[in-house]
Amino acid sequence: MTLFAAARLPREILFGKGQRQVLPQVASRHGKRALVCTDERFAATAIFGEMMAALRNTSVEILVHDRTLPDVPRDSVAVCVAEAKDFKPDMVVGIGGGSCLDMAKCAALLISHGGRLQDYYGEFKVPGPTLPLIAVPTTAGTGSEVTPVAVISDPERLLKVGISSPHLIAAVALCDPELTATCPPALTAIAGADALTHAIEAFTAARRGTDPTLPQQHVFVGKSALTDHFALLAVKLLGRSLERAYRDGADEDARADVMMGALAAGCAFGTAGTAAAHAVQYPVGALTHTPHGLGVATMLPYVMNYNLPAAASEFAEVGAALGLPHADIELKDRASATIAEVSRLFGSIGITRTLAELGLPAGKIEWTAEQALGIDRLIKNNPRPFDAAAMRRLVQAAYDGDMPASLM
Incomplete structure (x- = not known):
């Protein structure tokens, strides 16, 4: 390569x-x-x-x-x-x-x-x-x-x-x-979950090739060796300290980790870009008027599950950065464990579990999928391609809380 x-x-x-x-x-x-x-x-x-x-x-x-x-x-x-x-x-x-x-x-x-x-x-x-x-x-x-x-x-x-x-x-x-230090727990959670979503979507973003004109044509150019470095640092810091900062805002070490994690995630996605979790949040946020970080974090486990066939090795690396065991464990099992850990972490800090709980009307699922699919700069950055039916299934799965359905 x-x-x-x-x-x-x-x-x-x-x-x-x-x-x-x-x-x-x-x-x-x-x-x-x-x-x-x-x-x-x-x-x-x-x-x-x-x-x-x-x-x-x-x-x-x-x-x-x-x-x-x-x-x-x-x-x-x-x-x-x-x-x-x-x-x-x-x-x-x-x-x-x-x-x-x-x-x-x-x-x-x-x-x-x-x-x-x-x-x-x-x-x-x-x-x-x-x-x-x-x-x-x-x-x-x-x-x-x-x-x-x-x-x-x-x-x-x-x-x-x-x-x-x-x-x-x-x-x-x-x-x-x-x-x-004075950020309330809910804001700490939503902001930190936003940062972790930035890091994971940047690390699993599509590789867009080595065309030297690519950065001259696009601000966001997909994952690379440099953005991967920042993304994994962010995952490590947020994984070990976001829940601590949420539970004890006076924990200076945890606050420092979370702020450095958000900074590193910004360094990663500021060039690599983000992907499908952000694409779905744009229409969901417009309809529900909920915080951006809450929306992208609600979507992230479902998007990760959808991307599993295309990004298992990257998810395994994310899992290692989160501190999950990896010796003598099959790649797919390590990747699946990573998704489960992200879901657990978000649940522990009060992140909404489904789009229904976020307030998305059932009658707007089709519209949400159509709008998300149309955000080309994000969709083309996703490691697994989408068509209209796949996006519709993903949004429905996130609405229902049906994690297995998001893999289809």
Whole structure:
């Protein structure tokens, strides 16, 4: 096999307890005026106030936009950009969960290049570099601090849409696990399950060949040696610590593992891409208005079971990273045990078991399958191909909780 790999990452990744304290030094290297994007909840915390005071003490002027909403409604970005027009920022700092980081990416894009967000939907539509972005996550899940994509909700479209470009990657990812210490158990679970889904779908993504033009034509190019490294690190860290962080939010080691796992998963799927679990979640999320991480994690065991004939060896490696025994056990049995362990782990942290429990109407199963099958960038990344009947069976199986049926 000819070795092929691609990776697009921030220029600088800083990780560790207390790293938020170096934000002023990092920011001052990028200018003197910072637009800060966050949400109302985090803006009201003492720790945010301390971070802003530290910026001001380093002579960095700030303009805080603290009205980021979940899923980043399209028109809310225009409001933020209009507020920042006269301020003329040198950089954008995103502090918060995935939506805050996506808001920061979109704001940097429009401040730099103008136009409307709609002009940039899809891949490689951003014409050049944007204002430097410093991404400071306060949850451990989306990996947006290292990825080339921003996801928003458009009132003219039922499904969420993405802007994918290497120019959206943060200049600096500043990750301090102490910022996740106040995440409630449910959010810890959903975010962490999202990260584990990213890692497993990136590790089992299709190999797309060795065409040297592939990374120039697509942002997400399938699995490679580099993305596999990040994905398995994420699986190891999340497997050993997600349940611990869920049960004891004060466990600093578990919090650090989960945040590093989310970061590593972002490094993996930011180039490899994700697959069918994400494809199904797009229409399911549109109908049920449930959190993205909850939806993809609900789907993941069924998608893994469907992919078993095509990805048994990869699942066995995932199982080893999760700490499952593998000596003298047949490959298929190791792969099946991995799927069972993922299901067990998700169940232990309260992840919904079926699409029915998630709230998907029975009458929308056919529509959900049709919409999922139409998301080509995700479906072509799946290791086992789909046709309309196979997707319909998968969605029905996930609705019914019929794991054996998802293998058909």
